Amino acid sequence: MPKPEILDPQGQAVTRALARIGISGVADVRQGKHFELEVDDGLDDETLHRIAGDLLANPVIEDWTVTRV
């Protein structure tokens, strides 16, 4: 997800489009990315965070969370 302080014009455009389809009550939209990785059982959390921080996200502008399902 873009960090809170990073202006997200794409999210703002989605917010405006929601009003256009007649939906009210959505104050703000932030647009991010979602990756699904199929990994070996042995892959540890540290490696998953490395994958997220070193490649999938740019820590300068984005925050990330890792969830196992």
Add this chain to the structure above:
Amino acid sequence: MSGAGMRIGVVTFPGTLDDVDAARAARRAGAEAVELWHGDHDLRGVDAVVVPGGFSYGDYLRAGAIASQAPIMREVVDAAGRGMPVLGICNGFQILCEAGLLPGALVRNAGLHFVCRDQALRVESTSTAWTGGFTAGQEIVVPLKSGEGRYVADAATLAELEAEGRVVFRYVGGAPNGAMADIAGVASADGRVVGLMPHPEHAIDTLTGPTTDGLGLFTSVIGAAAAA
């Protein structure tokens, strides 16, 4: 070494567009242009590197993100660490930020529109390897063509860049993409690595560009090499 025999490498990734113009600019300035391939671990003995514009790897993941991990970039990062001059233009600037050679990041233009126009810039720093031939405060006009050109960095990084004189180019009349502090280009701490969103390599000849102002970056790096 003398500047006359300088070899400037130009990197080509899948999706690079402006390598031909960058090589032409290097030759016009008096250097030899050397083609560098993204998949090689080989800088072919060049004295400086240009990472040109385009849409490397289709801007997949983030603009410049995949290219920053390419084999040739490992070599560029190592060479930059030894002080080799490196210039990133547009997508090349994005790649250098993703590779950690320059601070900050480039994100979607504030207005969401792709901006394509001749853009006035102010040269804020002449103490880099690529701007020594300009005069401080000089205004130049070169094309700007990008959809993700909005420079962002955290407040501490911005303060550091300003305090150390590492904002190299600023948009005149306000940033058309919403860039913080109207920043169009920045430099590394040692001034050897420079990145900018506008395209100096497209402004070396009035037949094909708005001015010849862009040639100054290429003649500057040759001048810096000759003086070394």
